[in-house]
Amino acid sequence: MARYGMALDYKNCINCKACEVACKEENGVLLGADKHRIWVGVKEIEGEYPLLNIASNTFYPSQCQHCDNAPCEEVCPTHATHYDENGVVRVDPNKCILCSYCMNACPYDARYVDDRTMTVDKCNFCSDTRLARGETTTACQATCPTKVRIFGDLDDPNSEISQVLREREHFSLKPHLGTKPKLFYLM
Amino acid sequence: MDLQKIIPYKKMSLKELLVPENKLMALIAVVLTTLFLIGVAIYLVHGHHAYAVTREHPWGLLIAMYIFFVVSSTGLCIVGSFGDVFGFKDYMVVSKRAIFGSIITILSGFAVIAFEIGHPVTMMIYNVLSPGLTSAIWWMGTLYGLYLTFMIIEFIFLMRNDMARAKIFGLIGLLVGLAAHSNLGGVFGFLNARVVSNGVFYPTYFILTAFITGIYLIFIMYGYKYRGQPFPDDVAKALTNFMKIQGLLLAILMFFETWKMLTGVYGGMPERADTIIHILHTKSFWLGEVLCGMVIPFLLILKSKGTAIKQMVWASVIGMVGIFYMRYDLVHDTQLFPMQTLKIREYQLPPSFVDYFPSTAEMMIGFGAIGICMILYFIGTKLFDLDHMPEHH
Numbered sequence: 360m361a362r363y364g365m366a367l368d369y370k371n372c373i374n375c376k377a378c379e380v381a382c383k384e385e386n387g388v389l390l391g392a393d394k395h396r397i398w399v400g401v402k403e404i405e406g407e408y409p410l411l412n413i414a415s416n417t418f419y420p421s422q423c424q425h426c427d428n429a430p431c432e433e434v435c436p437t438h439a440t441h442y443d444e445n446g447v448v449r450v451d452p453n454k455c456i457l458c459s460y461c462m463n464a465c466p467y468d469a470r471y472v473d474d475r476t477m478t479v480d481k482c483n484f485c486s487d488t489r490l491a492r493g494e495t496t497t498a499c500q501a502t503c504p505t506k507v508r509i510f511g512d513l514d515d516p517n518s519e520i521s522q523v524l525r526e527r528e529h530f531s532l533k534p535h536l537g538t539k540p541k542l543f544y545l546m
Numbered sequence: 547m548d549l550q551k552i553i554p555y556k557k558m559s560l561k562e563l564l565v566p567e568n569k570l571m572a573l574i575a576v577v578l579t580t581l582f583l584i585g586v587a588i589y590l591v592h593g594h595h596a597y598a599v600t601r602e603h604p605w606g607l608l609i610a611m612y613i614f615f616v617v618s619s620t621g622l623c624i625v626g627s628f629g630d631v632f633g634f635k636d637y638m639v640v641s642k643r644a645i646f647g648s649i650i651t652i653l654s655g656f657a658v659i660a661f662e663i664g665h666p667v668t669m670m671i672y673n674v675l676s677p678g679l680t681s682a683i684w685w686m687g688t689l690y691g692l693y694l695t696f697m698i699i700e701f702i703f704l705m706r707n708d709m710a711r712a713k714i715f716g717l718i719g720l721l722v723g724l725a726a727h728s729n730l731g732g733v734f735g736f737l738n739a740r741v742v743s744n745g746v747f748y749p750t751y752f753i754l755t756a757f758i759t760g761i762y763l764i765f766i767m768y769g770y771k772y773r774g775q776p777f778p779d780d781v782a783k784a785l786t787n788f789m790k791i792q793g794l795l796l797a798i799l800m801f802f803e804t805w806k807m808l809t810g811v812y813g814g815m816p817e818r819a820d821t822i823i824h825i826l827h828t829k830s831f832w833l834g835e836v837l838c839g840m841v842i843p844f845l846l847i848l849k850s851k852g853t854a855i856k857q858m859v860w861a862s863v864i865g866m867v868g869i870f871y872m873r874y875d876l877v878h879d880t881q882l883f884p885m886q887t888l889k890i891r892e893y894q895l896p897p898s899f900v901d902y903f904p905s906t907a908e909m910m911i912g913f914g915a916i917g918i919c920m921i922l923y924f925i926g927t928k929l930f931d932l933d934h935m936p937e938h939h
Contacts, residue, residue: 400886430739433680433681434681434682434683435678435681436677436678436681436683437669437672437676437677437678438672438677454676455664455665456663456668457594458663458683459604459605462604463604463740464739465739468601468884468886472604474595477665536739537738
């Protein structure tokens with residue numbers, strides 16, 4: 360079994376939002392739904408012309424961090440949120456009671472209510488779609504024009520993501536919470 | 547099956563049962579219950595869209611009202627236990643009424659939460675089939691279910707004047723209730739991502755404020771029963787004692803709150819200090835929680851040295867308004883700080899605290915449930931003898 364994670368070469372992001380579009384198309388996210396599953400966080404340029412702080416202008420693609428120690432999984436009263444065999448944090452809509460505890464417990468604001476099933480949903484690394492069809496990439500990764508995203512098995516030392524994480528400095532979000540995210544931002 | 551053999555009650559016709567003892571209170575109860583039903587109808591048509599909760603603020607007024615009712619229930623259970631569980635004779639007179647109150651308040655709480663949880667039937671199935679034992683909500687819900695069962699059994703034995711058995715089930719019910727209630731505090735205390743709520747404060751604060759709520763409610767119930775007339779000696783004695791205990795409890799609560807706020811602000815820790823300072827600038831904290839919930843009743847207790855039990859009834863009504871604000875604020879404050887990772891400066895919008903104001907449907911269901919509680923209380927006081935306790939047990 361794999362342990363999937365994703366590395367984000369976020370400085371390459373040009374905020375084209377192709378990843379959001381591809382995710383919606385692949386995973387059937389409702390049209391008009393904003394920041395469902397994945398999003399690009401925008402930090403605009405600070406300062407006044409001509410003293411603009413160019414370095415402050417960054418784009419941060421983000422999504423569910425697929426934590427190894429996920430608070431959402433811990434707080435779920437019915438095990439609707441669970442780890443699958445690939446370490447992906449998943450939601451079983453048949454078991455979800457919409458108590459919203461996971462939404463409150465997630466430090467990354469990664470969860471939303473799917474208006475069709477009225478259950479909580481989030482990114483699942485295309486586990487129901489592309490991975491289920493035997494593909495090895497996620498929709499957001501496959502579509503990215505600047506190759507921001509590297510998806511793969513963290514337990515496989517020869518996978519691209521493992522190599523990149525060995526070679527490049529990286530950070531994860533809110534590491535002090537001990538959630539052990541599997542999304543890594545490459546520096 | 548003869549129900550009378552299981553639980554003694556006064557036999558009366560439906561008409562006798564439904565004729566109100568006090569027309570104004572009956573009208574308020576009916577109006578509130580009607581609002582509850584209209585709110586439920588709106589919810590059934592529109593689902594969760596009828597509520598003002600959002601992704602950033604998924605818990606709203608209904609969670610606050612659920613907590614309000616279950617805090618009341620646990621509080622009345624603690625107050626009732628003084629007499630029938632711990633055997634303090636001075637408090638025996640209030641036990642039946644308090645335990646009955648604990649049952650109807652938790653039922654009202656369940657009525658609210660049934661329309662907050664998106665899939666209550668699924669909850670009942672998968673709570674059993676795939677229990678999430680690390681979830682405070684699982685423990686809280688399961689223990690409250692057990693608690694209600696024990697409270698009903700205790701009440702049946704109380705009605706039969708079987709004090710020995712009432713004591714056993716009362717003790718079990720009290721312990722399960724305290725566990726359930728501190729778990730409800732744990733629901734917030736376990737939220738590592740929400741620094742204002744995370745930690746030991748809420749599980750202990752919930753028990754303390756439950757006790758305070760129980761005493762407020764016992765004053766309101768007796769104040770209503772003996773409106774326009776003096777309290778009988780035994781009731782007056784119990785209430786005077788409770789008023790003095792309330793003084794101590796309110797002092798402890800003010801002490802707790804002061805240190806919560808001081809430690810929250812101290813050092814200017816990001817997220818926590820900002821949120822606490824924001825809370826300290828809200829009217830609902832100062833006027834609702836502090837003035838109504840603590841200071842007004844506390845000053846009355848101090849001024850009268852714990853003897854003004856008639857005025858304390860009104861102070862308790864004000865106190866319950868404060869208790870509502872405590873519940874509402876703890877839910878809202880937990881969610882104040884946005885979790886929007888890496889999307890906090892979008893399109894020139896500065897980061898701001900998350901906004902929430904309940905929708906009409908939420909208010910109808912949340913406040914309407916007070917009507918359900920009142921109706922259950924009026925029916926209960928007609929059906930059951932909630933006053934007389936056996937002399938010896």
